[in-house]
Amino acid sequence: MPVIPEINAFSDDLVAIRRDFHEHPELGMEEVRTSGIVAELLKKWGVEVHTGIGKTGVVGVLNGNGPGRTIGLRADMDALPIEEKTNLPFASKTPGVMHACGHDAHTTMLLGAARYLAESKKFNGKAVFIFQPAEEGLGGAKAMLADALFDRFPCDEIYGMHNNPNGKPGKVGVKPGQAMAGADFFDIRIKASGSHAARPQESIDPIVIGTNLVQQLQSVVSRNVSPTEPIVLSITQIHAGAAYNVIPSDCTISGTMRFFDSDVANHVRKRIRDLCEGAATGYGVEVEFDNREIFSVLVNDENLSNVMVDIAADVVGEDQSTITDELTTGSEDFADMLHVIPGAYCTVGHEGTLPLHNDGFFLDESILPVGASIYAKLIEQRTAV
Numbered sequence: 001m002p003v004i005p006e007i008n009a010f011s012d013d014l015v016a017i018r019r020d021f022h023e024h025p026e027l028g029m030e031e032v033r034t035s036g037i038v039a040e041l042l043k044k045w046g047v048e049v050h051t052g053i054g055k056t057g058v059v060g061v062l063n064g065n066g067p068g069r070t071i072g073l074r075a076d077m078d079a080l081p082i083e084e085k086t087n088l089p090f091a092s093k094t095p096g097v098m099h100a101c102g103h104d105a106h107t108t109m110l111l112g113a114a115r116y117l118a119e120s121k122k123f124n125g126k127a128v129f130i131f132q133p134a135e136e137g138l139g140g141a142k143a144m145l146a147d148a149l150f151d152r153f154p155c156d157e158i159y160g161m162h163n164n165p166n167g168k169p170g171k172v173g174v175k176p177g178q179a180m181a182g183a184d185f186f187d188i189r190i191k192a193s194g195s196h197a198a199r200p201q202e203s204i205d206p207i208v209i210g211t212n213l214v215q216q217l218q219s220v221v222s223r224n225v226s227p228t229e230p231i232v233l234s235i236t237q238i239h240a241g242a243a244y245n246v247i248p249s250d251c252t253i254s255g256t257m258r259f260f261d262s263d264v265a266n267h268v269r270k271r272i273r274d275l276c277e278g279a280a281t282g283y284g285v286e287v288e289f290d291n292r293e294i295f296s297v298l299v300n301d302e303n304l305s306n307v308m309v310d311i312a313a314d315v316v317g318e319d320q321s322t323i324t325d326e327l328t329t330g331s332e333d334f335a336d337m338l339h340v341i342p343g344a345y346c347t348v349g350h351e352g353t354l355p356l357h358n359d360g361f362f363l364d365e366s367i368l369p370v371g372a373s374i375y376a377k378l379i380e381q382r383t384a385v
Contacts, residue, residue, distance in 0.1 A: 021104035025079030028134030054144030068125025072155035076135035112372030125383030158343035171349035180298035206251035298335035
C-alpha cells in the first residue's frame, strides 16, 4: 500500500505505542494514563495541547504554513470491560479490561498523523486532533461537546475512522447519509417476593417473571415492527439470586435497542414499557423500565463521504476505497460530533475475522500506517480547499 513514506519509516514506533496502550487499557472516563501519554507525545512533536476536555479528553492544535481551513480528526481512547484471552505477549495487564474494539489503534493512528504533520508541515490552515474518552456508551463525545469543544476549537469539517476485522486489508468503506444505528441501553427491574426454594408457593418468583418477559421482548421486533425496518432488540444480561436454596426477591434484565428511524424506536420503547406494565399487573409485582438514549444515528455528509473515499484511495488504491450502501447496526458516538460539524466516518479493513468486542480479538498492526496516512492526507488536502 502506498502509505506516506515518512509515516512508514516510523511504523515500528507506532506499533510500540499501540502495544503499550493495549497492555494498559483503561475504561471510559478513566483514561488518565492514555491521555497523559497522548498529551506528552503531542507536546514532544510541537503540537499545542489542551487536556481535561470532557474529563479525560485531549485536543491538539497544529497550524500549517499559511491561511486555510480548519479540519478536525477524531480518535477514541477507551477500552471495554472484557477479560482478554488472546495470550499475546502484550496482552492486557489490567484484569477485566481489554482493548477489544481497536481504540488503542485508533489513538495510535491519529498520533502517527499528528507526528508526520508536525514534522512535515505540508499543509496550510489548521489541524485539530481530537482524542475522545468514553466512546463505549458512556457519553464521551457529549462530554467534550458540553465542554465547548467546537466553540473553543472550531472546525470546518471533521473525520473519523474505525478498524474492521473483515479479512480484507486496506479495504476502506464509507456509507453516505445514515450509516450507523442509534442505540438505547435499558434495565428492567422486577421487584417481587422471595422465599425458601423448597416452598416456592410462598414466593412471587421474579425469575419466572423475568424469563417470561424476555420471551415476550423477543417478539417485539418480529411482530410489532415492519420487516422492512432495520432494528435490533437484544437482551444481554439477566441478574437474579445468589444461592441454590433461595428464590430471590429481585431480577434485573438489561439490553440494547439499535435503530435508524426515531418513530420506530419510539414505538418499540412503548411496546417494552407496555409489556413491563402488563407483567406488573399480571403478577402483582413492581416492574421498573429504565431506558437511556445513548447513541444517535450516525449520518455522514453525502459530499464529504465521497471526499473521504477519494482521499483514502490515494493510500489504498481506487479499487480498495469505495462507497457502500450497507447500514451498520453498531453504534458510534462520533455521531454527536457530526450533528454539529459536517464530516464523514469510514472503516478500514484488516486481517483477522474475530469480531469486535470478542475476548480473543486481534488487531492487524499493518493498519496503523494506513490509517495514519489517510488522516494526514485529509489534513493536507482539505485544509487547502
